[in-house]
Amino acid sequence: MRAVPDEIEALRAELRRHEHLYYVLDAPEISDAEYDGLMRRLKALEDAHPEFDTPDSPTKRVGGAVREGFVKVRHSSPMLSLDNALNEGELTEFDRRVRELLAGEAYSYVAELKLDGLSMAAQYEDGRLTLAITRGDGQVGEDVTENARTIRSLPMVVNSPWPKFEVRGEVLMSRTAFERLNAERAEAGLELYKNPRNSAAGTLRMLDTALTASRRLDFFAYFLLVDGQPALPSHWENLERLRALGFKVNPNVIRAPGLDELAAFCRTWAERREQLPYEIDGVVAKVDSIEQQRRLGWTAKSPRWAIAFKFTARQAETVLENIEVQVGRTGALTPVARLRPVVVGGVTVSNATLHNEDEIARLDLAIGDTVLIERSGDVIPKVVEVKSRPAGRRPFHMPDTCPVCGSTVVRAEGEVARRCLNASCPARLRESLTHFASRSVMDIDGMGEALVDQLVDKGLATSIADIYQLTLAQLLELDRMGDKSASKILANVEASKHRPVARLLSGLGIPFVGERTAQILADTFGGVDALVQADEAQLQTAEEVGPKVSESIRRFFAEPHNRELVERLRAAGLQFQGEIRKTTATGPLTGLVFVLTGTLPTLSREEAKQKIEAAGGKVTGSVSKKTSVVVAGEDAGSKLDKARELGIEVWSEARLLESLAAAQSSLFGGASA
C-alpha cells in the first residue's frame, strides 16, 4: 500500500491537472462525478491526517476562512491604469504619438480584450501562490489571498523556473454567474449588484471566503513579472509563457502589425462582444516589444505604450408602455417594464427589469414616460432614468395580492421585495416541488425537474402534499415511465416520510429557513407543532434566529394555504416530531435584540456577540423596530442614526459590560447567599 503522504500528493497533482483541464482549457477529461470522487478522497485523507494539510491543496478551493477585515499591502511596483481612446480618431492619435516617439523604428502591437472586471496581482514563491492583492489605489491594495485561492482558474501551484514571480490580470464574473447571483439576491430581498464587475469586486472582498468560492470567479492573466519587470522580451512571449505555466490567458488576442489591424480588431469586438460569456468594455493595445515599452515610458498615470479603446455605451430612448408583475421561485414579486420595442446595439429590446418597488420610486417612473434604457452585455436591459414625464402618465402601484394565486403578499420589514407566501402558489410550485424532493431535503430519488415538470403539467401535483397521493396508475401515464421506475419512485416517496423533521422544515420553503436554520429550529423546538405554536419571542430564543427569520416563520404559518399544506403532510404520515437537542441560553439579556455598530474600545464584534448570546441576548445585523439596544463604538455610522431615528436605546461598550457584570454578580451572589 502507498504511504499516506504519497497518496495525498498524487491526488493533489491529479486534481490540479483536472482543474487546469476544466477551468483553464475548458476541456475536461473526466466527469464531474469522478472529479468529486477524487476530491472527496483527498479531503478524507487530509481530515484524517491534518499534519499533511497545506493551504494550497485543491480542497481549499471551497474557502472557509472567515476574517474580520482586510490587510493593506504595497504592490511590488505600482499598478497604474490606461489612457482611453474613445473613438478611432483617438486611436490614430495614440498610434501617431508612438510612431513619433520611436522615431521611425518598426514596432507592432498586441491587441487584447479589455475585460470588465477588477485587476489583481498574484505573487508566487517557490512555485506557490503566497499573496494576492487587489489593485486598490494602484500603490497599495488589499490582501485577498484566501479569496483568490477559491478562484479555480488561478493556479495555486506552478512549475516555474523563477524563485519568485508575479502575475497580474483581471478577476471576472461571468454573466450567467452574475445573473444567477442577482436572481438569488432579489428573491432574498437583498440589494442587487449593478453589474458583473461590481459583483466580482464585492465577491473578491467577502470576509467569508466560502461565499467567494460559491460565486465562481474567473481570472485571466496578462502580465508576467519577475523582479517587477516583464519576464520575457516581448508581451506576446509573456502571454505564451503564462499559458504554458497553466494560467488562463484570454484566447482572443492578436499581434497587430499596425494601426489598420488594430482598428479592425476593435471593430470586430465591438460587434461581437455579446457572444462572450463575460463582459468586455473595450480593447487594450500594447506595444509588443518590452524594450520599446521601456523607452516609451510612463506618464504619472499610465503607460505611453498602451491604450484602452473603449466601446460606446449601448443606450436608447423609448416609451414605457406598461409595468407587469412576475412572481419568482420563492414568491418574490418583480416588476418588469414593457417597452415600445427599440433597437439598442443591434438587439431589439422590449422588456427591462425594474427589480422592485423602491427602484420604481427612485426613478420616479410612471407608465407613459419616455425612458433611457441601457444594455450591458446580455444582462437584462435596465431603465437608467426618465427622460420626460407626459401629462396623463399613470402611476404604478405594486399589487397587494399575488397576481398568480391571489394570496395576500407581504413586504417584511427591512426587505425590498414583496412576497407571495403561499407555498402552493402555481408560480412557485415547480421550484417548491424540486426543492422538496431534492437530495439534501426529502431525498426522493427520481423526482427531479423532468418528473416535476410532468406532474405539474398534467395537474397531478398542485401542492407539495400531492406527492404523497400519487398512484402507480398516474405515474405509468407519464412519458418514459415503466413499471419498474414508477414502483421505485413510489417506494422512494414512501421512504421520504421517515426523514427527520429538520428536512421537512427546510422543504416547506419558508423564506430564510434553509437547511441550517431548519436544523437549529428542529433541535430547539423538537417538532413542527411546537414551531407553529411559538410566538416571535420564543422563536428568537433559538440560535441565529433574529427578528427577520422569526417574522418570516410566523407569517408562513399564518397563511391558510400553508396551514392546510402542513395538515395534509401530517395526514400523509410524515415525521412531525424529533428530539430537542439544544437548550437555549437564557440569562439577563433574554428577550433583548442587539445590534453592534462601529469599533468597540476593547471587544471585537465576535467577542461582544458571544458575551451577549451567552447571557441569552440575540445579535442581529440591521436596526429595525424590533431592535432593543444598539451598542455603538467609534465611527458608528448609519445604524446609529437609524437607532436614534427609531428612538432605540443606545449603549456604549462600558454600559454593556456593566449589565453583564451586574447580572453575573447577582447570579453568583444569589448562589452563595
Ligand code: IVH
Ligand atoms: S493592462 C498599466 N490589459 O483595465 C497597464 N488592463 O484602465 C494596465 N483591464 O486596471 C493594465 N483588461 O483592470 C490591461 N487586457 C487588459 C485588460 C486590462 C482589463 C483593466 C485593468 C486595468 C484597467 C486599465
